[in-house]
Amino acid sequence: xxxxxxxxxxxxxxxxxxxxxxxxxxxVFAKKGYQNTxxxxxxRAAKVGIGTLYNYFxxxxxxxxxxxxxxxxxxLDKIRKICDKQTDPMDKMETYFVQHALLLREKPHLxxxxxxxxxxxxxxxxxxxxxxxxxxxxxxVVGLFEEAKQIGRIKDVDSNALAIMVIGAxxxxxxxxxxxxxxxxxxxxxxxxxxxxxxxxxxxxI
Numbered sequence: 249x250x251x252x253x254x255x256x257x258x259x260x261x262x263x264x265x266x267x268x269x270x271x272x273x274x275x276v277f278a279k280k281g282y283q284n285t286x287x288x289x290x291x292r293a294a295k296v297g298i299g300t301l302y303n304y305f306x307x308x309x310x311x312x313x314x315x316x317x318x319x320x321x322x323x324l325d326k327i328r329k330i331c332d333k334q335t336d337p338m339d340k341m342e343t344y345f346v347q348h349a350l351l352l353r354e355k356p357h358l359x360x361x362x363x364x365x366x367x368x369x370x371x372x373x374x375x376x377x378x379x380x381x382x383x384x385x386x387x388x389v390v391g392l393f394e395e396a397k398q399i400g401r402i403k404d405v406d407s408n409a410l411a412i413m414v415i416g417a418x419x420x421x422x423x424x425x426x427x428x429x430x431x432x433x434x435x436x437x438x439x440x441x442x443x444x445x446x447x448x449x450x451x452x453x454i
Contacts, residue, residue, distance in 0.1 A: 266304050269294045273315040277365045278357035282312055282372075309376055316366055316381040319358065323351055324384050337395040338402075342442045344388070345418060349434040352422060359422050385418075386411055402445070410445075417441055 272294035276285050287308055291301040305311040327347045331340040352359040366381055373379060386408075393407040425432040 265294075265296060265300060269296060269301060269304055269311075270315045270318060273311050274319050274361055275357050277312060277315070278360040282308070282365055282368060287311070309372065312365065312368075313376055313379050313381075316361060317384075319361070320381045320384050323358065324388060327351070328388065336401065337392045337399070338442065338446065341389065341392045341396075341414075342438060344392070345438040345441075346435055348418070349421075349425075349438065352425070356426075359426055363419070363423055363426060382415070385415055389414055414441065414445070 269290065273290045276289050276293050280289065285308065287301055287305075288298060290311065291298045294301070305314065327344055330347055331343050334340050334343060352362075362382075368379070389411040390407045393402065393405075393410050396402045397404055397407070421432065421434060421437060425434065
């Protein structure tokens with residue numbers, strides 16, 4: 249009896265060209281900036297043909313909008329899962345900012361994307377008025393403050409205004425870290441921001 253010696257062919261996992269292009273786009277935008285980036289640059293970085301790139305994205309605007317929005321949402325979802333292991337919304341907020349800072353240290357191109365590439369010219373926003381990938385962060389923090397109010401952890405304040413203030417502080421922290429990283433102790437700063445939120449800025453007795 250002769251046994252067959254034919255090897256079974258390995259099943260190749262199909263290439264997700266769309267995700268491959270988006271991953272490359274984030275890095276190219278962070279390195280060269282939106283204005284200096286071309287579709288050819290992204291195609292080369294993704295190692296796909298220019299025709300393949302245009303099959304998925306019609307122009308550079310769409311590529312930036314999709315890559316920024318999807319990247320921020322994906323990374324935030326990972327951090328959200330870590331935060332969900334805690335019950336205190338204020339603990340969740342501190343964990344969120346610490347994890348976010350750690351993420352940006354591991355992937356500095358994301359920090360550059362957040363600081364510079366989500367801020368575009370007036371013409372860009374006229375063409376794309378709904379572009380606002382930072383809404384994912386804002387919505388998440390607003391949700392934490394709403395949760396904190398419901399259980400009496402903070403007083404009844406405007407959650408949107410408070411979230412804008414906190415996100416603004418985080419934005420400035422990222423900028424400072426990009427400029428002079430050796431001077432930034434992000435964990436300590438984030439912890440102190442939480443203390444200010446918890447106890448306010450009024451001196452004792454006033």
